Amino acid sequence: MGRRTLVDDLVDGLLTEILDGKLPPHTAIPPEADIAKAYGVSRLTVREALKALRAQNILYVKAGRGTFVNPTDNWTGLDAIFRAASHGNAAEQVSVGLIEMRRMVETGAAALAATRYTPEHAERMRECIEDMKRSHESGDLDRFVEADIGFHDAVLRASGNPFVRALFAQLGQLLYMTRRETSAVDVIQQHAIDYHQRVLDGILSGDAERSRQAMDAHMDQTNADYERYVRGAKS
Known part of the structure; x- marks a missing residue:
């Protein structure tokens, strides 16, 4: 297994917030600067993490409005789906x-x-x-x-x-x-x-x-x- 990166940790952290209901479906995620400050990482790390979450359809983008949380039935990442099931969602x-x-x-x-x-x-x-x-x-x-x-x-x-x-x-x-x-x-x-x-x-x-x-x-x-x-x- 490869070494975990700050991006991996941030993806896990944001996914946990989503599964805990802190970021419900169709809710806009906080600005990149706020996420970077909350997790103590660079904005580049935040961008890469958000990119990874979008690739799994955990997040979606509305042009000119921002990035939002997708309902779990739209997710395509198997690890994320497994976590949702294990989490009870x-x-x-x-x-x-x-x-x-x-x-x-x-x-x-x-x-x-x-x-x-x-x-x-x-x-x-x-x-x-x-x-x-x-x-x-x-x-x-x-x-x-x-x-x-x-x-x-x-x-x-x-x-x-x-x-x-x-x-x-x-x-x-x-x-x-x-x-x-x-x-x-x-x-x-x-x-x-x-x-x-x-x-x-x-x-x-x-x-x-x-x-x-x-x-x-x-x-x-x-x-x-x-x-x-x-x-x-x-x-």
């Missing part, structure tokens, strides 16, 4: 958005996997399902989540498309966090085991459409379980 939005993204990508990956999987891929999927069963019975949540993520990673590998795995690798922390939240519910673990087996059966059938439909049904189950057992429990 827009956590539900992030969870639902991830399920939607997974549906779009993983259904296609499952279809490809049905025609491209190897015996090694199939064995890895079987191992992950067995690990999920053992972890469910023993109450080992962390191991269950690891096996869950491992199964989906095996499907992505079996798709034969390296870009898909690279995309999901960038979402590692977010995926783990949301998986752990849902997997803490016993009935959700049972559903996940059942639907993972259906996905595996679809892939092993060699039928791309059956495999795609199995993954789509899994995403339906994931979304329904989240709405009922996680979001519903919070309301």
Whole structure:
């Protein structure tokens, strides 16, 4: 990991102010001189930090009016989105958005996997399902989540498309966090085991459409379980 700079520190500081509600959405940020004085940095550092925040769509510019804070649903920086979720801001939005993204990508990956999987891929999927069963019975949540993520990673590998795995690798922390939240519910673990087996059966059938439909049904189950057992429990 590279050495942190004053710009990095200032980006973190301003992001914290945004997440703490000190700079609400659509609020104009203070002038560069005021930020520089508050954080004890140069105006050049401030400009670079603001540039970095704009690049992630955390801030936006209105010509002739200044720089403003974007709502979190407009953010594109994964680290910032993760911090927002961890901070408690827009956590539900992030969870639902991830399920939607997974549906779009993983259904296609499952279809490809049905025609491209190897015996090694199939064995890895079987191992992950067995690990999920053992972890469910023993109450080992962390191991269950690891096996869950491992199964989906095996499907992505079996798709034969390296870009898909690279995309999901960038979402590692977010995926783990949301998986752990849902997997803490016993009935959700049972559903996940059942639907993972259906996905595996679809892939092993060699039928791309059956495999795609199995993954789509899994995403339906994931979304329904989240709405009922996680979001519903919070309301």
